[in-house]
Amino acid sequence: MKKENIIYIGIAVVVGLLAGYLIFGGNTETTTSDEHDHSAEIASGEMWTCSMHPQIMQPEPGSCPICGMDLIPADNGGEGLAVNQIKMTENAMVLAGVETVMVGSGVSGGDSVKISGKVAINQESDAVQSAYFDGRIESISINFEGEEVRKGQKLATIYAPALVSAQQELLTAGKLKESQPQLYKAVRNKLKLWKLSDAQIDQIESSGQVLENFPVYANVSGVVSEIMVEEGDYIKTGSPLVKVANLNSVWAIFDAYENQLSLFKEGQTLDVSTNSYPNETFTAKVSFVAPLLNKQTRTLEVRVELDNKNGMLKPGMFVQAEVEVANKRDGEALTIPESAVLWTGMRSLVYVQPNQNSSTFEMREVELGNLMNGSYVVNSGLQSGEMIVAKGTFTVDAAAQLQGKKSMMNQKGTAMQKGHEGHSEMGNGMKMEFSQEVASKFGDLLKVYLDLKDALVASNQDQTQKLAKNGAEIASEIKSLQMDDMGKSHITQLASQLKEIASKSDLEGQREAFVLLSQNMIQIGQQMKGLDAKLYVQHCPMANNDKGANWLSMEEEIRNPYYGDAMLTCGSVVGTID
Template sequence: MAMTTRQFVKSLTLFVLGSLAGVGIYVVIGTDSDNTSGATAAHSERKPLYWVAPMDPSYRSDKPGKSPMGMDLIPVYEEDAQASGIKIDNVEAHNLALKTAKAETKPVVLTTRTFGRVAYDEDLRTHVHTRVNGWVEALYVKAQGEHVKQGQKLFSLYSPEWVNAQQEYLTALKSGESTLIKASRDRLRYLGLTEQQIETLKKTRQIQDRLVIKAPQEGYVEHIGIGEGEFVTPKTVIMSLVGLKQVWVIVDVFESDVGLVTLGMPVEVMVEAFPTQKWLGRIEHVYPQLNVRTRTLPVRIVVDNPDERLRAGMLATAVLSKEIGERLVVPRSAVIRGRIDRVITRVDDSHFDVAVVKTGVETDEYVEIVEGLDAGDVVVTSSQFLIDSESNLDEALKRFQQQKPAAQPVFGQGVVRSVDVQNHQVTVAHEPIEVLGWPAMTMDFDVSDNIELSDDLVGKTIHFGLRKHEERYVIEQIHVMDTPDLQPAESADHEMKQHTEPKHKHADSGHEHGGHQHD
């Protein structure tokens, strides 16, 4: 499978570069392992760079040996390594404005943008109540949204309870009894009089039948629940005040980005009303419930707002950033996206090659390379028409493959080692299949659903027919060689058709599983 993928990518690249021959780009195809005897003799006089598996060139070794499939490794010489790939001379590279960059290990900061709204800080919200029954005589603040300062008059209230409590306090003062004085003074405090109001009463000895309630904090009037002349009780919310010196920003973080969120992490906040200004906040709370409809998690950010430019209800953008350590990365422009991610690597001044890569996390500038490159490898980052042309061939190649005729069956012979009835698979120790270039080996094969399997096949010698389904081979015909009525070789093909065709003639089964070799 690894060899097929590499061949596919290389063929794709060669096709594109061939179409660009007008600008001076040309391709040199690497020599196969079965070169002429003269080339083989020349190779024997030189030192190989490394050895590769015949059926999987991605498997490399720094010394001779056996591949995972038990086959002799093939040496690769310097000329072979340089010859395969893409060749562009310096003049044409300059004309194409080719730019390169090195794959390097560097600290990576993951960044995600999310959206939300500005809200009041609940710690700066105050509800104004009275502790006695009474009537509102006058409202000094009558409009919602009005700004008030701490200590500013809000309303005046007449309450018989306050009048009686003041009278008791004055009587206690005349008596001189400290116990009575303390008890009556505490009662005034419990009913809502401030220390300043109590001291004024003590000095003037005059009862105030209407008391003025003042704002306990600076802020804005969010709610007014009464009008002048109305009767109120301790349950009545007369007014609500909110502050804006500090606000909350509630954002919705996508489920895939929740791993970036940690309590206390700094967050950059922006609003459309002031596009050039940024506020620095911190994550104070992560809500426990994910929104199952939007797959987002609410997160609360606390932001200082000394100039009060942030107002409740504004739409906000929050940028969350988290450093995740050092990773091997290349510029985003270097990665060619498709069914297979790949990059163009620079082998030397005039040779380039294709490397299939596995990518990881991405930032605005870089892409992590998990597999396929090493630190210091040089990759191409520009000449966009070349990269785009190669990338856009994916769909064309897919259409071309759909137009190809169905693969022809291939026949082989071997001994059944095991049968997996449940998964509809057999393990066969087969003889060499020259058409496919397969040596003798033991492999697992999927079997067409239209063929009945049983454990009786174990140990039997069979003729079998394979057909390629996408990138894998599926057994579609089986003929047991040691049946009593086996015909001579000249009639074997006819006998196979009589005994091995599926019981129900259908099109290809379409299994996506193929043969798996055993060492």
């Protein structure tokens, strides 16, 4: 029995060893191979990213923590790239809606320059009604500024002791005019010096009554622009009573920038338009070009005179004008779309595609001329035939920031700081300066924008229209304030984009226009100092026909304005503005 047991045990051990070899021995090489491959992967530094959220970077494959999609190998094509170059995947370019255009082709470089200004009272026809004698204002017959008056209309009544005495002298001299005609004539002339008409003097003489409260009549017809006295005021000879403006002719005053100085001269014809009458064009001639340049804003005043007999143009109304530009360059001027330019205050930047067959882009500083019909004239920095990013420029620059490359806000090309949960903090390398007045007004516009965003989240198209109209008015007010060419260009775009949203009654159209509005608000917000609160730059990869779109929010929590309840939390925070 013992020998049999030993034999059985021996057989069992042999069988067990054989089975173990067959089961585990064959996989030993595979396991070793897997471990080797994984180590090699880590050693190679290969990273994995999300095609929808390129800010996600992980050292191993898995799922995107934002959208759950499978991660894909990140492009390691950055080797050999200059610090001002960035390489994007084809998929990322499609999602970002990146479009390129050739410099000098595909863009019509127009032959006119647009400038903005305001309607003002023509001071040459602005009359001041003054007092011709000392006295006290007993009553005022005009009620408010803006009231129309006609020549000969009573404006006020004045108690004038000297005039009472002069009237008494007239009545006495009238009784002696047969015997002392010279005295009678002298008294009448004295009253005429106080601007009393012959009819008024005759009326006093025929009635035999002295007027204690003497009426003052308007010398001209027009609109009361300012009431300068109140009842009970004591006045002296020559004291102004009211200002009356004749609005049959008005001025339009424009601020032209230093680089536009050569475009204007007296007698030049301009086509003036206003948002109030989009289908009307007013022809005017330049009547005055200021001889002195404003040292702070680097602008000079250009004034034109407009016929306004129909009363369409109101003082304070915003207007635009176009001036024809003669191309003084040899050959065709190089032009690029306005959307291709990134502004940093002191610099103008574009992204050039050195090789059309490669998705590599290079940031380049350029010097720009006048803005003509949506395109800038290029003075230096680009050559004809070069390819530049015309759409999606901001997204390309954002990708450069995420990769630690040189960008509009990161001139040194160092990696950006990381905030909590890996969200990138926007840099503050912007150099553009806004006045306190502009910053304050932009704060009002920002509040309207955030309310507009919430209205889109709630899918409320009526409220969106109302807020966009309000925002357009504020943007137009900001546009009239003093700022440099770059700032005015972006604020002008804001006003235009808000008007476009206000003109659309369908939610889809409003959300489509909101894409560019948000992009512009982000660019200006990054340059504006003194914002009241921290802003989050948020991104939805599905919006804008799967091209992706950004927006600003005061809350870190995602509330998607492009889809509302349908995809309320779709998106992520891609940056912040402090």
